[in-house]
Amino acid sequence: MAAIKSVNRSASVALAPDSPYMAAGTMAGAVDLSFSSSANLEIFKLDFQSEDHDLPVVGECQSSERFNRLAWGRNGSGSDTYGLGLIAGGLVDGNIDILNPLSLIRSEASESALVGHLSRHKGPVRGLEFNSITPNLLASGADDGEICIWDLAAPAEPSHFPPLKGTGSASQGEISYVSWNCRVQHILASTSSNGITVVWDLKKQKPAISCESSWTSTKQYLEIQLEGGALFWQCATRFMPLQLVSVVTRMKDGLWDMRNLIDHCEEE
Secondary structure: OOOOOEOOOOEEEEEOOOOOEEEEEEEOOOOOOOOOOOOEEEEEEOOOOOOOOEOOEEEEEEOOOOEEEEEEEOOOOOOOOOOOOEEEEEEOOOEEEEEOHHHHHOOOOHHHHEEEEEEOOOOOEEEEEEOOOOOOEEEEEEOOOOEEEEEOOOOOOOEEOOOEOOOHHHOOOOEEEEEEOOOOOOEEEEEEOOOEEEEEEOOOOEEEEEEEOOOOEOOOOEEEOOOOOOEEEOHHHOOOOOOOOEEEEOOOOEEEEOOOOOOEEEEO
C-alpha cells in the first residue's frame, strides 16, 4: 500500500485530538544522516486536499533534549490561549516539557510556546498520556519506576499528586507505557520492562490488580504488548457489557472482574 503523505524524520509523534495536525519530536537514540545531535519539535499540517506528498511544517522550536514520548491533549482546547490543547514531551533527562502548539503555529517565539517544565522523574520519561475524560490530568512514567499524575488546569503552574510505585507483585521496573481507561477516569494502566502490568485505582492510590506476561493480548478490554511494545485500553469495544469492569491479559487467556479485583472469574 502506497503512503498518501509522508515526512522523513526519526521522531516520536502525536496526533492532535481535534485538529488536522501532527507533532514530531526528535527521537531519543536515533541517528540521522547528518549525525546531528540537535533536538526539535515540529508541527505538521495533515492536508489531504493538497497533491504534495510531503507534509508541510507549520510550526517548530528547538528542544533542550530529545524525546522518548509525545502526548497531545485537549486541556485548554477552545480557549483563546490554548485553542489546540497542549503537547507534552517526555525527555531523556527525566523532565517533561509542556508546549502550546497554537503558539508554534502562529510563529511566536519558542519561549512563549514552552508553558511548563515538569521535573520529578530521575530517568528517561517513556510513559506519557493525557486523560481523555479529564484533560487537565497527565500521567507520566519513567525509568525510575515511578508514575506521576500531573494537574495542568493552570499549565504555567502545574501540580502533581503523590507518585505511585508498586511493591511486591506489583513492583515495576522501568515504566515503558501508561494508558488511561477510556471510560473510567480514575483507572490507569502501566507496563514496564520487567513484564509487569499494573492497573491502578487512583481514588485509592494503589494497584487494583497486576499481572506478568511476555506476549500480546488483543482482546476486548486492555491491550498489552510487553517487552518493548505498547499498552492501551481498546475503546473500539467500549460498549460491551463488561468493558468498565474487566481487564484481559493473556498469560492464560484470563478475564479478571475488576469489581472483585482479584477474582479470576473466567478462563478459557
